[in-house]
Amino acid sequence: MGKIIVMTSGKGGVGKTTSSAAFATGLALRGFKTVVIDFDVGLRNLDLIMGCERRVVFDFINVINGEAKLSQALIKDKRIDNLSILPTSQTRDKDALTREGVEKVLNELSKDFDYIVCDSPAGIERGALMALYFADHAVIVTNPEVSSVRDSDRILGVLASRSRRAEQGLEPVTQQLLLTRYDPERVERGEMLKVDDVLEILAIPLLGVIPESQAVLRASNVGMPVILDEASNAGQAYLDAVSRFLGEDVEHRFVTPQKKGLFSRLLRRSA
């Protein structure tokens, strides 16, 4: 039985899709059969970030509606063997996601895959609720910024009350924090919330800190999950986060400003 992971945040634009793509790719790199599903119905983007936009024929909603077979809609990643993508519809809206439909697809996927990564849309409406409902594990993607932290707390409340595990009185969904777009230099100047501040407020375990990085935009430009850019800070931070998710004890990196030589400071370069 595959495990279902939801990347969720409440707030929009904090890095859920970036993280879903990176995380799914990372799990596949570690040998697990992994599928990543786009739950952001109407605003399909995961396909672009994964670089498979030109290969989409059928989508998640087609499968739910019985218009296509799951095997027809799944796109196998060209770079990594164990990785598949289930894109979403661009034309329909989130009402197309029915609980029964989603459940059927997830059940079928969990027979074949070790991990199912659900890329949640922003908000706490239908799309987001569907993405988290069946989850075993939740990765709370948060930026070190007041509205993002508050929205993450809302989502934690929703997970604790409106997920399948909560409704059926099962073991609760595990919750881990992925703090993204972290800028250690601004933190040092007192302009940005520290990792410890966010941890103290949200009171959930830390899965990883992903630094603000130019590599993320570069990777999205070419349709490559940033975790494959192993030379970048962000890529390495995602690799570490995946290792921690798998239970390994990995020290947190990129949480303090990197010591820069005079030359690079003059050039104002950052990775």
Add this chain to the structure above:
Amino acid sequence: MSIFSFFRSAPRASAVQAKERLQIVMAHERAGRTGPDYLPMLQQELLAVIAKYIDIDQNKVEVKLDRGGDCSTLELNIELPAREAAAKALKESAKLAVAGNRPAAKDGDESDPVKLAAGGALTNGGVKKRR
């Protein structure tokens, strides 16, 4: 460290304020998620009691809520009708401080506006309740 960063660090770092504000607002939101929010009911019932004795104009009732770290205030300002009040001072206020749901802010922060409001409630002869 340059002379500029010296000036920059003089006011309280904005990240510190961010943390404090979050702690306070989220303590309330978390409490509101589990328990029912009694403030609207409390406010209605209070007004009903006052209306039993005094003919109040609903438009002249001002309700203010200030959610604080360990003490919140609910402030009802009711303008009494002229004939019942003294010659020129028409305004009287009833203030009620309601205990906070969860202490989040540091104690002894004298600049906390919430505490000042709570102090005001006491001097006005209002009711003050703490957990």
